Amino acid sequence: MNIDDLLRYIESLGGLANVKMDTIGYSTFGRPIYAFFVGNTTGVQVLMEGGIHAREYLSTLFLLEEIKYLADQYSNGGFDGGFYIVPLVNPDGVALVLDGDISVTCDIQKQILNLINGGNDFSLWKANGLGVDLNVNFDAEWGTGVQNVKCPSSGNFVGFYPESEREVAILINFAKSISFDCSLSWHTKGEVIYYGFDTLSPQSLARDYALAKEISAVNGYQVVKSDGSVGGFSDWVSLNYDVPAVTIELGSASLSHPLGLEILPSVFEKNKKVPLKAFSSIQKTT
Numbered sequence: 001m002n003i004d005d006l007l008r009y010i011e012s013l014g015g016l017a018n019v020k021m022d023t024i025g026y027s028t029f030g031r032p033i034y035a036f037f038v039g040n041t042t043g044v045q046v047l048m049e050g051g052i053h054a055r056e057y058l059s060t061l062f063l064l065e066e067i068k069y070l071a072d073q074y075s076n077g078g079f080d081g082g083f084y085i086v087p088l089v090n091p092d093g094v095a096l097v098l099d100g101d102i103s104v105t106c107d108i109q110k111q112i113l114n115l116i117n118g119g120n121d122f123s124l125w126k127a128n129g130l131g132v133d134l135n136v137n138f139d140a141e142w143g144t145g146v147q148n149v150k151c152p153s154s155g156n157f158v159g160f161y162p163e164s165e166r167e168v169a170i171l172i173n174f175a176k177s178i179s180f181d182c183s184l185s186w187h188t189k190g191e192v193i194y195y196g197f198d199t200l201s202p203q204s205l206a207r208d209y210a211l212a213k214e215i216s217a218v219n220g221y222q223v224v225k226s227d228g229s230v231g232g233f234s235d236w237v238s239l240n241y242d243v244p245a246v247t248i249e250l251g252s253a254s255l256s257h258p259l260g261l262e263i264l265p266s267v268f269e270k271n272k273k274v275p276l277k278a279f280s281s282i283q284k285t286t
């Protein structure tokens with residue numbers, strides 16, 4: 001699979017019954033960023049995003065399977081509400097992981113990226129095409145994380161200022177354009193559900209913990225209070241919205257990045273009911 005195949009496949013899902021697709025913007029290097037909607041806008045609304053860390057593109061593949069699954073469930077009268085899904089927030093980074101520096105058309109940028117990466121093996125790259133780690137670039141206690149770095153890197157560079165990156169601005173604008181009751185962020189790896197941004201009130205913390213426990217009852221993942229996590233999308237949601245936001249790390253910790261396609265069927269089986277579980281859990285409390 002290369003990046004062009006992946007983008008074509010993502011776009012093809014826009015033709016499914018009960019699925020709406022929009023292009024919500026373009027990455028730094030001009031690749032489309034797609035958002036999907038499955039369901040209706042009357043009931044509970046769940047926002048999900050994946051592929052924000054490049055080497056974690058298995059989260060994108062999971063969300064693509066989930067779009068098909070949710071569309072089927074909706075056809076069969078399975079829920080009254082909606083799911084907004086941005087499956088690939090960081091297409092330029094995933095292009096580097098899948099295709100290497102051949103995916104970069106500008107020669108100077110290619111040389112810069114090789115320098116940042118310390119070679120031309122980009123299989124462990126997390127950042128976007130400019131060496132900024134998108135999931136530490138949000139304006140949520142930005143730059144205060146223990147693993148944050150201050151210079152372009154394959155991972156953990158926070159950017160020169162908060163929300164400096166196009167892909168982050170696109171996700172924020174999209175989130176602001178919709179109404180949602182819950183946010184699920186999909187990453188790899190570790191089979192962990194993180195909850196609990198530092199600034200949450202005790203009530204909000206208890207609410208997010210309850211959601212994480214409900215999810216854990218489906219996929220068996222460990223529930224962990226995030227400690228010192230800042231600048232991520234879940235953190236940004238927690239800071240700006242009074243809705244639960246959790247981060248789910250797909251795949252066993254014993255596997256190596258990037259997790260291979262061969263584990264997608266087992267990861268999907270374990271997690272396919274998680275979004276609907278989150279949905280019904282929110283439904284109960286609203």
Ligand SMILES: [Zn+2]
Pocket residue numbers: 053056135187188
């Ligand atoms: Zn990640």
